[in-house]
Amino acid sequence: MPQHSQATDQDLRLLDAYWRAANYLSVGQIYLLDNPLLEQPLTIQHVKPRLLGHWGTTPGLNFIYAHLNRVIARDDLDMIFICGPGHGGPGVVANTYLEGTYSEIYPEIARDRDGIRRLFRQFSFPGGIPSHAAPETPGSIHEGGELGYAVAHAYGAAFDNPDLIVACVVGDGEAETGPLAASWHSNKFLSPRIDGAVLPILHLNGYKIANPTILGRMTDEELLRLFEGYGYEPHFVEGSDPALMHKAMASTLDIVIDRIQEIRRASREDGAASRPRWPMIILRSPKGWTGPKEVDGLKTEGFWRSHQVPLSGLAQNPAHLALLETWMRSYRPQELFDESGQLIPELQALAPKGTLRMGANPHANGGLLRQELVLPDYRDFALDVPHPGGSNGEATRAMGELLRDVIRLNADARNFRLMGPDETASNRLDAVFEVTERVWMEDILPEDVHLAAEGRVMEVLSEHLCQGWLEGYLLTGRHGLFSCYEAFIHIVDSMVNQHAKWLKVSRDLPWRQPISSLNYLLTSHVWRQDHNGFSHQDPGFIDHMVNKKADIVRIYLPPDANTLLVVTDHCLRTYDRINVIVAGKQPAPQWLDIDQAMAHCAAGIGRWDWASTEGDEEPEVVMACAGDVPTLEAVAAVELLLAHLPRLRIRFVNVVDLMTLQSKTEHPHGIEDDHFAALFTRDKPVIFAFHGYPQLIHRLTYKRPNHDNFHVHGYREEGTTTTPFDMVVLNELDRFHLAIAAIDRLPQLGAAGDRARRLLQGRLAEHRDYIRQHGADIPDVADWSWPSRGTAASFD
Secondary structure, three states: OOOOOOOOOHHHHHHHHHHHHHHHHHHHHHHEOOOOOOOOOHHHHHHHHOOOOOOOOHHHHHHHHHHHHHHHHOOOOOOOOOOOOOOOHHHHHHHHOOOOOHHHHHHOOOOOOOHHHHHHHEEOOOOOOOOOOOOOOOOOOOOOOOOOOHHHHHHHHOOOOOOOEEEEEEEOOOOHHHHHHHHHHHHHHHHOOOOEEEEEEEOOEEOOOOOOOHHOOOOOOHHHHHHHHOOOEEEEEEEOOOOHHHHHHHHHHHHHHHHHHHHHHHHHHOOOOOOOOEEEEEOOOOOOOOOOOOEEEEEEEOOHHOEEEEEOOOOOOHHHHHHHHHHHHHHOOOHOOOOOOOHHHHHHHHOOHHHHOOOOOOOHHHHHHHOOOOOOOOHHHHOOOOOOOOOOOOOOHHHHHHHHHHHHHHOOOOOOOEEOOOOOOOOOOOOHHHOOOOEEOOOOOOOOOEEOOOOOEOOOOOOHHHHHHHHHHHOOEEEOOOOOOOOHHHHHHHHHHHHHHHHHHHHHHHOOOOOEEEEEEOOHHHHHHHOHHHHHHHOOOOHHOOOOOOOOOEEEEEOOHHHHHHEEEEEEEEOOEEEEEOOOOOOOEEOOOOOHEEEEEEEEEEEOOHHOOOOOOOEEEEEEEEHHHHHHHOOOOHHHHHHHHOOOOOOEEEOOOOOOOOOOOOOOOOOOHHHHHHOOOOOOEEEEEEEOOOOHHHHHHHHOOOOEEEEEEEEOOOOOOOOOHHHHHHOOOHHHHHHHHHHOOHHHHHHHHHHHHHHHHHHHHHHHHHHHOOOOOOHHHHHOOOOOOOOOOOOO
16 A cells, blocks of 8 residues: 555545546647637637547546646656657646746746737647647657657666656557567566656557557457456456546556555665566546537547547537537636636646646756766777778777777766667677676676666667667766667667657757757678678668658768777767768778878868779769778779779779758758769769668769769679678679779770779679689789889878
């Protein structure tokens, strides 16, 4: 039983009145332009011409919010509210208005009659606010426009926030999604000693848009078994009678909050180490609760017809208008608001105060709490490069050593986590295990390695969870990085869409403080998935990201370890960005020493003197590249061309910041047209070796000088299980095809060019025969290195 006395009848009467006020404001947002307190008979002129919004889930959300306010105010709880149901915006807006947060942020929406009128008018109205709990909504870190991510966001917010409780409402429609189903396992990664608590509230109103929900039709016994199997302690609150439901919810919340505090005490004071069974609430209430029971003789409350706008066509149907007025007056607004439109003092007193209000909690505006990372000097991890191609190394292994020290230096702050689907060691980032472990709250066997209840590395075979956790972590003021196989980052395409939209909108809200950037490392990439085969070969995530708002997205293709170190350091310092880094993990030639890498990354694009032969003259051809394997093949193509055509004037250009290719008018990192022409010329052929799909380079450069002379080689959707070099040959990104492509665009080479082309075509035939006989690449390709010519790299 709860340690606290149960809420009194007077407490519950006031709670019910507060709930009625929230419901009234919610209905008003959906329907009304004017007459906000119904001081006049309702007419069609008071109603919006287009009715946009969703009622069905809203009264349940209002019910939950009011009851959470009670325990927050009573116990001074640090709590935020995540609204999983996609269209619960009216309820969250109504509650943040009632608690006063909304008017503090938006003074024009004052706590009076005119403020309520403005509140109603702006909702789902041109120039107003969306129907979701969007970035514009105080207290929100989760928009819910796309379902499935509420629980993952909640746990991300709770990690390393030991005093925080994240109340997360999950709609039964959302509960049908795959990401949400996997998210219930997040409790296996939550340490009660160093993390906060998540209170999931599964809100079952039985229906989605036009159908029953799966969980809504399950029996209590099935639900109990399901969630006990997930590792939770379910508590049921069920019914439709408001008086009984208020008593049941108040009592249940008392039990649940006490249970959370008991778990914390057992871990933090008694040293309990086992994974606790965290409580959750399963709330069954009617869809469209307190709304019209029937419309036109058809069941509405407790049915899918209440999902969106229960009453429509009001201009053509006076009976519907009358029913709307009856519905709104059923909340007795004259008892809730005084003559000026202010919430009566007895109800104002129910809300928590200051930053304890869920709409004002600083964790829901994470930039307020964000502290800069303490970063090591990335130069300490640099690989020695005596001359271009003069050493081999694994780029991501060097990055792993950098991340190890990031974790070490920020151990006390506990504000950095590394996420990934079971691939930290595979991706050569395993140096981090020198200073931390993988988070694991399940049993640990003697033979297990690098598992502990508290760590900085989070591995789970769900890209959705990694993404959702990291988003929640960033949105509450912390830092992190998500490492993933390149082909499978597509699993979170739609999730990163939503995060990009959130960042875009929040940048225009002066009260939203900047948050740390969402950083991706995409490795085990397309060109070194020769062993896994076609299913693991896809570089298209960068195409997807280029569609996002230019000021949000950055894409980096470092050609070697030292450039990767520079790029990683930069990305960890940024905010309000989505940074995509694509880098391989296999041993590869290293091109630039650390000083050269710094200069190259600062420019984002540059000419490499040591691979160029035009001297002070115009080049005859430009060999360009972006990506580590394309750089290797382009450099090798230059050597082949010079071996057969020693007088050929070649300019070599490498791109590390992909967005430098785009026009300055399209992206802030774009270089000026004159600079672009100085690199790529205005009329010479450009053979461009690209990491991804060739069309992307054409898309980025279509407005640029000399675009018509760009000939891009990249991934052509050709792949299989084969040798590393054969992967590039299949897609014509190899050195032989690149060299042939240059010769084909230089008719002035005449007979010398024809001879060289035939020799290179012969090498391709030799390659095909050799790998089929030996199962390995031809030795002079496998063992190739750039010859040291005694020249240092420099950049224009």
